Amino acid sequence: MRYGIISDIHGNLPALQQVLTALAPERIDQYLCLGDIVGYGASPNECCQTIRELEALCIRGNHDEAAVRPGKEDWFNPEARACLLWTRQQLTQENSQWVASLEPTAQVKGITLCHGSVPDPDYYTITPYDANYSFQALSTSLAFFGHTHYAEWFRYSGGDELPSRHPHPEGGTCEMEAGYQYLINPGAVGQPRDGNRQASFAIYDDQQQQVVVHRIEYDIRAAQQKMFAAGLPPSMAWRLSSGI
Numbered sequence: 001m002r003y004g005i006i007s008d009i010h011g012n013l014p015a016l017q018q019v020l021t022a023l024a025p026e027r028i029d030q031y032l033c034l035g036d037i038v039g040y041g042a043s044p045n046e047c048c049q050t051i052r053e054l055e056a057l058c059i060r061g062n063h064d065e066a067a068v069r070p071g072k073e074d075w076f077n078p079e080a081r082a083c084l085l086w087t088r089q090q091l092t093q094e095n096s097q098w099v100a101s102l103e104p105t106a107q108v109k110g111i112t113l114c115h116g117s118v119p120d121p122d123y124y125t126i127t128p129y130d131a132n133y134s135f136q137a138l139s140t141s142l143a144f145f146g147h148t149h150y151a152e153w154f155r156y157s158g159g160d161e162l163p164s165r166h167p168h169p170e171g172g173t174c175e176m177e178a179g180y181q182y183l184i185n186p187g188a189v190g191q192p193r194d195g196n197r198q199a200s201f202a203i204y205d206d207q208q209q210q211v212v213v214h215r216i217e218y219d220i221r222a223a224q225q226k227m228f229a230a231g232l233p234p235s236m237a238w239r240l241s242s243g244i
């Protein structure tokens, strides 16, 4: 099986379309989406529609949950909150119901999907200590996560040693070895924060036991113009230019 792994789209349709164009010739059998389809960007309905048409196995992120659950936006900073309130108004009833139906985690064929960490969708996995929190709760050898918007992975031997951290902001290949567990972040499609403004995604080939993280250019200007036109906070548009 070949899996296309996408996360943290955040309503950025130009980035999502470019990523799916890049994935189209890759003989993908199943798309996996790690949440935060909406929030920040100006195309929440189009992004929901696109993911639904892919028939992706999709879990919800913290922004997805807050977009459809009044009160949860209070957990966010003022700019993120403004984007969430705008998104809630924009979502069609059908898309809103679809977002509300998403589960916080999923498993398929020995792969765990989670948003922030295995035990807690809101938890940011940044350090090896954070990764250890997930590995202690992980029942499969492989998990994909998002939420930090950093393309990287962690490897754990199962012993007393802390997991090792492997940041790959320029993309890279994770050759999975037997006897280890892996926690892999494909990076963000629609709002990278690892210093590389290019859209990020991954391909997992379970026969080759290999995950490849890709970075590609997309039309950032188009995404920004949609956000300006929608009246979304300009700082959320400008950060796309620098990937922070």
Ligand code: ZN
Pocket: 008, 010, 036, 061, 063, 147, 148, 149
């Ligand atoms: Zn996110």
